[in-house]
Amino acid sequence: MSEQPSQSVLSQAQDLASKLADTVSDSLDLDNKSDIKAQSALPVLHIDEQAGSDAEGTGAELSPFATLLAAYQSLKPAPDSDATPTSTASFLVRKADSVEHNEWVELSTSARKKLIKGIELWRKKEMKRDADGAKLDKEKREAEERDRKKKEEAKAVVLIDDSSKGHAPKTKLHQVPTMVGSRIRMKGWVHRFRSQKTNFFLIIRDGSAFVQCILTGDCIRILDALELTVESTVEIVGTVEKVKEGQTAPGGVEVLVDWWKLLGKAPGGSEAFEGKLRADTDASTRANLRHLELRGETATSVMRVRSLALRAFRECFHARRVIEVTPPCMVQTSVEGGSTLFEFDYYGEKAYLTQSSQLYLETVLPSLGDVYCIQESFRAEKSLTRRRVDYSILHLSEYTHLEAELVFIEFEDLLEHIESMICEVVDILLADPISAEVIHTLHPEFVAPKRPFMRLDYRDAIKYLNEHEIYKDEVKKDEGKKDEGRKDERKHHEVGDDIAEAAERRMTDQIGRPIMMIHFPKKIKAFYMKTLASAPDFTESVDVLLPGVGEVVGGSMRIADLEELMAGYKREGIPSEPYYWFTDQRKYGTTEHGGYGLVSAERANRALKIKDQR
Structure with missing residues (x-):
């Protein structure tokens, strides 16, 4: 006959089981609270497809974004979170076509997949932009290096104002057509400028007339030639010749240059004269730049x-x-x-x-x-x-x-x-x-x-x-004004x-x-x-x-x-x-x-x- 446990032993066993159950329950509660706390720690971003703004939105309920991608980008996320964007934030969306437009809803599965695809495209564009930027930086450095070498080479070229070639009297440009065969000295502004591999063609003006000048040889290899811009002032010495048959130039003559120098350099690049005034420039801008427009041929x-x-x-x-x-x-x-x-x-x-x-x-x-x-x-x-x-x-x-x-x-x-x-x-x-x-x-x-x-x-x-x-x-x-329907007037x-x-x-x-x-x-x-x-x-x-x-x-x-x-x-x-x-x-x-x-x-x-x- 088996021995039955005493009443006190049973009571102790029940107490132990109860305490164990309480311990397990407390442990589960702690885990759930931890998950909730972790979830609530994520930032909440609001996206309103109709009233939101990607440019000005902050993600707050009163300042929503217009698109999911912009909301995600605002977090400046690391690439390793791109596959699970919801691990970085909670996205609440208000659809433009919803029946209850005021209702914020959590991100749907289809919307999450669409967001992931958008992120992939964005990353690819970012990578291409970075690659293009690196390429441009490289090309810029190479161009700067080439320019530096050209300038170093140009500094070694020196033009000599050789009086043995003949006296060159100071000449106003309106006098040039009457001095064919003569060597002259002129000063003026570069009105137009066209460079070729072996020649530079300049149209200069001094207020009295326009004259075409041709630069070749060392004249286009000096440092001044590299820095020449439209509206720069120059001093030029050369011989006046009639233009060849079939060609045209102001006054029917051109000057073959044997010496010249830059007197006053006009800016290039974004400040270049050619970019200041164009055919489609409005009247108000022209008024503000009247001092420059007066240099134009029409004015x-x-x-x-x-x-x-x-x-x-x-x-x-x-x-x-x-x-x-x-x-x-x-x-x-x-x-x-x-x-x-x-x-x-x-x-x-x-x-x-x-x-x-x-x-x-x-x-x-x-x-x-x-x-x-x-x-x-x-x-x-x-x-x-x-x-x-x-x-x-x-x-x-x-x-x-x-x-x-x-x-x-x-x-x-x-x-x-x-x-x-x-x-x-x-x-x-x-x-x-x-x-x-x-x-x-x-x-x-x-x-x-x-x-x-x-x-x-x-x-x-x-x-x-x-x-x-x-x-x-x-x-x-x-x-x-439109003339339609005005016959009675x-x-x-x-x-x-x-x-x-x-x-x-x-x-x-x-x-x-x-x-x-x-x-x-x-x-x-x-x-x-x-x-x-x-x-x-x-x-x-x-x-x-x-x-x-x-x-x-x-x-x-x-x-x-x-x-x-x-x-x-x-x-x-x-x-x-x-x-x-x-x-x-x-x-x-x-x-x-x-x-x-x-x-x-x-x-x-x-x-x-x-x-x-x-």
């Missing part, structure tokens, strides 16, 4: 023609014994009035920059007779005006103004004078080889105006515009309208000859203009219009009668007191007189098809 040509045109006007005035005077630029009265005056404080009093010197020119008629001035005028334009709709991107604030006043004349005398001046100035410009070349280069279709100019009364012009369906809104069409011109320039130009182009439009309404003209005896509501005024250009001159006879002038002040609401000195011209020996004005820079730009006033 140079315009300045040259402008200079020659001013000289031609002076010659024509001199031949007519019209005297040049210099009126003030700071004035206390205005000719036209309006909101475009530049106002400033002049020792406690209001003053303005002049818009016209006409009134001041009239004051010297009794002492000098016929007079003119070429002077800067100023206009504080607030926006694009109809007068500049085709040609000005930014406001025209300063311009060169040519004005003349003639005494003891009648209206027909004024018209004849203006007509002859325009034709003679153009003839002078076309007779000058320099200005003629520039004019025909910039405007190949330019044709000199022929006399007599057509006389067109303002009222007949209104009739022409309406008969030929040139509407009052032509200026809007000129500004490039079109309005015919009426007597009293200030005809828009676009309409004037279209009419002039259709007629195809110079026009003197005369007798404008008094209400759209200045207070000082003389009225027609036969039609008091109209004036003895004129605008000269040229095909392809538009208005070039505006003028009128001036009021000579004191009472009529005072009535003009009153009609326009102009106080007469500040104009006492102008009124006195009618008080102390009045006479018939008239004048005109031409904005030379602006009109020259139009004639030459230059669209930007600056």
Whole structure:
């Protein structure tokens, strides 16, 4: 008979089993807590496919990423975690197409696989970029080494300014075509530069002309040749030769260089002159770089023609014994009035920059007779005006103004004078080889105006515009606005309208000859203009219009009668007191007189098809 365990032994065994079970349970709890703690230690990144931003997101709930890959990349993970990206972070996604868009969900299996593939592609691109970077670095080092060796070799080459080859007198570039066969010395800027294996071709300029130079032999092996850039200044000695048949060069000649040196090196690379201004550079950038744009061929040509045109006007005035005077630029009265005056404080009093010197020119008629001035005028334009709709991107604030006043004349005398001046100035410009070349280069279709100019009364012009369906809104069409659905808006011109320039130009182009439009309404003209005896509501005024250009001159006879002038002040609401000195011209020996004005820079730009006033 087996022996049964005592009650105390059973009790002890039960206690031991219970304690063992508690120990195991505690151990399992610790393991679970450890796993939870490890899991909660991972960063949580939020990805919102619709509202997130890879560029600005941080992964926080209020600043989510847009893509999983960007979220993963933000961790800067090591490559060994690429296969298990969820071991680096917890990704919570809000899908763009989910029914409950506000719900954050854990990364799905398919999304995790897609992320892993994206990571693989990213790593490959990184490796390629690093390899390309290393290759570029190697190529850069090799290029730098080659350049260093070239410079070392170039330093050993020395050019000698050998006087035994013949005397080389200092020569301006415009003189070069007359010195074929001679050895000369020139200085200038490198305008264009083209290098070949055995030759360098340079076009240099000094302001007077352009000359082509050819460098060979040691001339292209010296250190200066390696550092040569466009707009650098150089000194060159060489022999002038005619260009070979079938080839072209400025002036029909070229200089074979035997010695030269770099005087002032212009920067290359990112600061190179060629990269500063391009054909598509906007007007604002061009304005900021105006000091550099002036070196360009078009700007140079315009300045040259402008200079020659001013000289031609002076010659024509001199031949007519019209005297040049210099009126003030700071004035206390205005000719036209309006909101475009530049106002400033002049020792406690209001003053303005002049818009016209006409009134001041009239004051010297009794002492000098016929007079003119070429002077800067100023206009504080607030926006694009109809007068500049085709040609000005930014406001025209300063311009060169040519004005003349003639005494003891009648209206027909004024018209004849203006007509002859325009034709003679153009003839002078076309007779000058320099200005003629520039004019025909910039405007190949330019044709000199022929006399007599057509006389067109303002009222007949209104009739022409309406008969030929040139509407009052032509200026809007000129500004490039869409014309669709605007037929009902079109309005015919009426007597009293200030005809828009676009309409004037279209009419002039259709007629195809110079026009003197005369007798404008008094209400759209200045207070000082003389009225027609036969039609008091109209004036003895004129605008000269040229095909392809538009208005070039505006003028009128001036009021000579004191009472009529005072009535003009009153009609326009102009106080007469500040104009006492102008009124006195009618008080102390009045006479018939008239004048005109031409904005030379602006009109020259139009004639030459230059669209930007600056």
